[in-house]
Amino acid sequence: MNFAILLSFLFVTVVAAAVSIYATRRQQQQTPVGFYLGNRSLGFWMIGSSMFLTNMSANQFIGENEFVYTTNMSVMAWGMSSILAMLIVAEFLMPMYLRIGAVTTPDFLAKRFDAQTQRIVSVIFLLGYFINLIPSVLYGCAVAINGIFHIDQWLGISYFSSIRLIVLIVGLVGCLYNILGGLRAITITDVVQGMGMLIGGSLIVWYGFRYLGDGSIWRGVETLTLFHREHLDAIGGREDVLPFGTIFTGMLLINIYYWGMEQYIVQEALASRNLKESQKGIALACVGKLFAPLLLNVPGLIAVHLYPSLENSATAFPRLVSDILPPVFIGLVAAVVFGGALSTFNAGLNSTGTLFTMNLYKPWLERKGQPADERKLLRSGKMLQVGVTIAAIFFSPYIMYFDGGFYNYLQKVSSFFSVPVFTIMVVGLLTKKVPPIAAKIGIVFFVTVYTATQFLFDTGLHYLHVLALLFFAVTGIMLLVGRVKPMEAAFVLPRRAAVSIIPWKTRYVYYVLLLLMMVGMFILFSPLGIAGA
Structure with missing residues (x-):
């Protein structure tokens, strides 16, 4: 060396x-x-x-x-x-x-x-x-x-x-x-x-x-x-x-x-x-x-x-x-x-x-009537981190044997966890009366159907297109449940800000510049740019 x-x-x-x-x-x-x-x-x-x-x-x-x-x-x-x-x-x-x-x-x-x-x-x-x-x-x-x-x-x-x-x-x-x-x-x-x-x-x-x-x-x-x-x-x-x-x-x-x-x-x-x-x-x-x-x-x-x-x-x-x-x-x-x-x-x-x-340990302590001492919470979180590290150290070398390559492994596996959460978050943001049961149904439906399309039968579509179709399907299911069994009271976003929420005044100028440069990068690496014959 x-x-x-x-x-x-x-x-x-x-x-x-x-x-x-x-x-x-x-x-x-x-x-x-x-x-x-x-x-x-x-x-x-x-x-x-x-x-x-x-x-x-x-x-x-x-x-x-x-x-x-x-x-x-x-x-x-x-x-x-x-x-x-x-x-x-x-x-x-x-x-x-x-x-x-x-x-x-x-x-x-x-x-x-x-x-x-x-x-x-x-x-x-x-x-x-x-x-x-x-x-x-x-x-x-x-x-x-x-x-x-x-x-x-x-x-x-x-x-x-x-x-x-x-x-x-x-x-x-x-x-x-x-x-x-x-x-x-x-x-x-x-x-x-x-x-x-x-x-x-x-x-x-x-x-x-x-x-x-x-x-x-x-x-x-x-x-x-x-x-x-x-x-x-x-x-x-x-x-x-x-x-x-x-x-x-x-x-x-x-x-x-x-x-x-x-x-x-x-x-x-x-x-x-x-x-x-x-x-x-x-x-x-x-x-x-x-x-x-x-x-x-x-x-x-x-x-x-x-x-x-x-x-x-x-x-x-x-x-x-x-x-x-x-x-x-x-x-x-x-x-x-x-x-x-x-x-x-x-x-x-x-x-x-x-x-x-x-989200898990503190509510569990509260349901049991035990005080959620901050030092106890920190200690339990750190113990979990140690356990996760040990498990990851053991498992990670075997990723090299995954069929389809490392990058494929990353994208395929992450999709199981990302889009269902994204869907219920979006529906929750954009609607006021869709009930909690709709979110649970949406998660189960997405994970079940996506698993089937990736491992049981071939749709002929790219998996990213499948994800988009399932997004619309789960959104439709959640809206239907909200129509059939809406919440009694409309949701109102609570205001409990711990910091100032005054936005950045000149942000739109920088946003436009960033988007123009993003488009420019696509043009550079395209048939209109250096990839052209």
Whole structure:
């Protein structure tokens, strides 16, 4: 192993941790709000950086670059269309969350429907984190770190054993970091890591084009744009793995859910000191998404030219980093990947503790007539986090055997948990008399039918189109139930804001600019742009 790589990796990682420890040394975290929401004190820099970096996990580095390497740039649609979704969240959902003083996103469901619906959705969230989010983050980070440091070759062990070892180390470090630091420590680290990510992404593109062009950046750009143009197209055709039309169906639904209802993402915005900072932070995360292809997609395009026949396409990103960068910068990128994985892992663990403690354990204690002591709640949440970490460390290495590839695993599994929750949230927001039983029927119907379409029979439709059809079907069922058996009293949104809910006055100017740049990215990577003949 090159020790220059190791030293630079350790330096960046330790600096990020030291800044976090210094900035949070006087923070009080003895209550659930203090620990899980950072005392509602986050500014827009922390919110935007944390939301962006939480999304930019090792899963994205490995999965999207692998997709570009094997298919084309159509995978970019997930990130670019999320800009529209985030702006919708900033304008409509965040004011609602902050107005009711929400600690978790299912808090709205407790007020709109009933506590049982809130508990059901909390369990769905927790299952999603147990089965999909936390294990896949550990696996993706292990693949990237092994590809950069070649741990299996260095220690003389099998690839599977090296993945298991790295998963163990990352899981233990992440769990300790989360339990000792809480949300504020995570977000401060994310600000430092976010700057490192932008620097690392720029370095990969710079050195990647130089390597591809035999020392000439311009020749590298020409090579990328003149050959294998089929990989440059972000406008997926009907027969592609990700058709362009899916942006307007299931992809949009999943993105709005992800950025506006997924607890581990929204938690940073819920911890804002006011609505203005929350909206500015989300806009900052949108800016990050515009630069994300530097790390998530361009390396995959370069790898197409350098490695025409990789045996394991998931190694495209780490192998490229290992081959093109000087040792010091390899360590920087490895630290960024490690930091991105820790950010997502910690956010998932933090949200797991929040959901379990506030929506399941605390109500259970209250029903039993026992006092919900804040220290007891924190202790129980931390114990659950340890248990989840142990289970994820054991399970995550086996993701490599999933049929269909890592990225496919992520998208297929997450769909089971996202759209049903999104549907009942939307219906709850837009109607006043749809009863709680409608939400429960909708969840059961969605999960049952979607499972059947993915495992029992083939509809002939892309799974994102299936999700959109089920969204409308479940919406219709819930409205029908509301018509047949409406609530006696119309729902009125309570006002229990813990922070100021005055919106960001100049937000629309920035929203328009962000949307124009989003469209520009699609044009750039299309037949009208560099993918044209």
